[in-house]
Amino acid sequence: MNAALLGAMRRIVGRSNAVDDPEVTAGYAVDWTGRWRGSTPLVVRPVDTGEVAAVIDWCAANGVAVVPQGGNTGLVGGGVPLHGEVVLSLRRLAGISQVDAEGGQLTAGAGTTIADVQAAAEVVGWSYGVDLASRDSATVGGTVATNAGGLRVLRHGDTRQQVLGVQAVLGDASVVEHLGGLVKDNTGYHLPSLLCGSEGTLGVVTAARLRLVPRFEQRVVALVGVETMADAVALGGLVRRTVADVDAVEFLTSSCRELVGLPVPLGEEHAVYVLVECAGHDDPTAGLAAAVGDLPAAVAGPSEPARRAQLWRYREAITEAVNQIGPPVKLDVTLPADQLARFVDDVPGVVPEGARTWLFGHVADGNVHVNVTGVDPDDESVDDAVLRLVAARGGSISAEHGIGHAKQPWLHLVRSEAEVAAMRSIKHALDPAGILNPHALLP
C-alpha cells in the first residue's frame, strides 16, 4: 500500500472511511454476478461533495486511478477495480432534499437508493419513473452513470429522461452543479445528458435533480401465455396500440418460468409468457382484457396488490435464479421490433453445446436479456457469437447495462471510429489525467 495515498485519504475522509482491511475491501472488488473480480488497495468513502473533490484532486495530481462505486449492482463489471484501482464508494452521499411537491421534483444524493427515491416521491403523491429489481441497492449515482432503464422505460423513458440536473466532480476536481430543475433551459451543452451513461469515466455524480411522474393507484397486471416469440411481439404491439396507460410489457420463456421455481401459472405450460402492467387514475382492466381477448391469462386487478406482486415474481426473480446456477455470461441487447422474435429463436443456436440460454426482457423496447450458464465465464466466444448476431440484425450490444468491461471488445460493432474518437476527446477534456474509471467503456 502506498503510504502517501493512505495518509492523504485518511486526512480527507477520516481514518474509518479510508478502508485498507483486505477482508472489507474484498467485498467492493467483486461484482454482483461474481463474474468480475479484482482487488483494491483502498476503499475511500467520502461523505459529501467537498470530500469527493478533495479525493479526486489528490488522485489527479498523483496519477491514481479511481473506480466510482454506488450499490455495486452493475452487470458489466464497470464498478469494480479490475486493475487495482482505488474504489470511491458514494454510498454515504445519501439523502433527499429540495422536494417540490407542486412541480414534482426532488434532489437526491448519489448514494440514495432507488427504493428510497420512490418512497420519498410517494410521500408527496408522486412516483419515480425508473424502477428495477435492484431498487433496494442500486443508487441514484449508479443509475445516472449507467443511464439505467428498467421496468417502466416504455412509459417514462430511461434515467436520462428523469434527470433535470446534476452535481458532479469532474476529473480535474472541478465541481459542476445545475440543480435548479428548470424544465425548459436551453443554455448550452446539456452536461446531465453527457454524464448519463458515462459509467464513471467523465465525472463523479454527487447529486441529481430528478423529475417525478404521476402516481397511479389503479393498477392491473396480466400474465399471458403464448406459443411463440412472434406471438409475444405481436401481443406487445397490440397492447401498445390499443390500450391506454401501459406501464410495462415484459416477456420470459418457459425455461425461465421453470427456473424460478414458481408453479405453472395458467394450468398448462406455454412457450412464452408476456407480462403486461397498466396503471391509471381509472381502472384499466377492461381495456387490457379486450386486448388479451381469448388468450390464456392470469389477471390481478387494482384491489389485489399481493396477487400483482406474485405475478411480477415470475419476471423479477429470474436474474437472481440464474445467478444461483453460477456466474453467468450476461448480455443485455436490443433488437429492432421486426428482428426480435427471430433473434430470440436463433440465439440458443449460436452458444456452445451444453450451455443453457435463459431469455427474458422488456418486449416493448426490443430489449432481451441473454443469460448463458454452463460455460466458463471467461470464455468470450459466447459474447462474441451473440453480440455479432445482434449487430448483424441491426441491434445494440447494450440496451441498458452499459459497456463497462464486459462489452468493450465489441464496441466497434455498433460505434464508428469517428464516434469513439469523439468520445475519447470528451473524456480527455473532462478527465485530463485519465484517472476516472480508465479501464471501463472506451477500449
Ligand SMILES: Cc1cc2nc3c(=O)[nH]c(=O)nc-3n(C[C@H](O)[C@H](O)[C@H](O)COP(=O)(O)OP(=O)(O)OC[C@H]3O[C@@H](n4cnc5c(N)ncnc54)[C@H](O)[C@@H]3O)c2cc1C
Ligand atoms: C437483480 C438486478 C436487476 C437489475 N435490473 C436492471 C434493469 O431492469 N435495468 C437496468 O438498467 N439495470 C438493471 N440492473 C443493473 C444495475 O442495477 C444498474 O446498472 C444500476 O444502474 C447500477 O447502479 P449501482 O448504484 O449499483 O451502480 P454500480 O454498480 O456501483 O456502478 C455502475 C457503474 O456506474 C459507475 N458509478 C456508480 N456510481 C457513480 C457515481 N456516483 N458517479 C459516477 N459513476 C458512478 C460505476 O463506476 C460503474 O461504472 C439490475 C441489476 C440486478 C442485480
